[in-house]
Amino acid sequence: MTLKHFFSTWLLAACAATSAVAATEIHGVKIEDSITLAGSKLQLNGAGTRFKAVFKVYVGELYTSQKVSSLDELIAAPGPKRLSMTFVREIEAGPFGKLLTRGVEDNVPKNEMSKLVPGLIRMGDIFTVNKVLVPGDVIYLDWIPGTGMVVTAKGKVQGEPFKEPEFYKAIMSIWFGPSPADFKLKEALLGQK
Template identity: 80%
Template sequence: MTLPKSLLAGLASLMLACSAFATTQEISGVKVEDTATVAGTKLQLNGAGIRYKAVFKVYVGELYTTQKVSSLEELVAAPGPKRLTMTFLREIEAGPFGKLLTRGVEDNVPKNEMSKLVPGLIRMGDIFTVNKALMPGDIILLDWIPGTGMVVTAKGKVQGEPFKEPEFFKAIMSIWFGTSPADFKLKDALLGIK
């Protein structure tokens, strides 16, 4: 049985349209890609969701990894690069946001480990202080690159030197994936837990 060329063309167009839907989803107006490339490595979307503060949408978070992860320990142990993306949905002051990150680390890291993290947390706070405000559409990338460290990019610009210590990367990731995350629903969404 042969199909008419017009039917074949229609089927081909439908398949292309479906594949386009498979590679991009939209969350609160933010396009979330199925893949991201970090340091030449193609990563898969592990999960994505919205960070709420009370009833307000703050940002869309996305987690990209080389393999599916469902916990902080799996994220840290996963081989290759990793990326956490935050695309802001509302204006927020960057300085207070940086302080919230520090509090998130304090809520998830044992007190006896905090002293080793203080220099990195001060540097992280400086990054947000310099950027003054985060506006709707602004993006922050936290990229872990093996052999380099955690590279912070804000508003399209790399912010200072990489944070080289794996312990610091784990501490920062604990803000989202630790036992006391800033937003439990976002944690589940980023880990792909329904």
């Protein structure tokens, strides 16, 4: 084995090891390949970081029963689904909730907004109650067929499920709609990066 061959082999092995580590951890957040939700095993569809300007806000993960590459495919996918956000910086929850509402407004036709207002008010209340999200806090947005969207923040289920599939689609449009808050995060969650 020549010295050149040895170093090129070593470099390839080092890159492969780095790639494997990067796939299981992002900014200190461990990313699972699969999870179990409502009795169903879900696979990681994609994961990435939400940036606001240059600041890391949270690491997002999307788990589904089958690979999805668009909002419509996500909504059509059978079984439960999970979008998780693990915060990597401290933020005020109230303004974060308002950003979610704005994200819906940016992605849902105006004539459909009036039907979403009661749910958006409830979502805003969830974030107002939680006041501050600190590094390590996790929010789950779980769609469970027959139940609806269950919101869990800091390990506690937040109120009653949001039962309307239209509301779930509107909330998911924040990340996967035509005007997502972060295009790079959308690509990462949909496994396009």
